[in-house]
Amino acid sequence: MKIKALDIKAGDRIVAYCKNKMQICKVKQIIDPGQTNITFSVFTTEYYRGCSVSCVVRFHFDALVELVS
Secondary structure, three states, X not given: OEEEHHHOOOOOEEXXXXXXXXXXXXXXXXXXEOOOEEEEEEEEXXXXXXXXXXXXXXXXXXXXXXXXX
């Protein structure tokens, strides 16, 4: 299901380009809900030394993002 980036909340699982590949990410927090872009801190499904890998992804505020149920 696709939803607008502006409607994504912490805890949602989305498909995003992170660490040089498209993968399922869990939204950790909304860092910057700007007027044209929205920035999220996310965890990937990968693990490094026992910890979830995190990265930052940015979308245009009205972009459609794939939500994983």
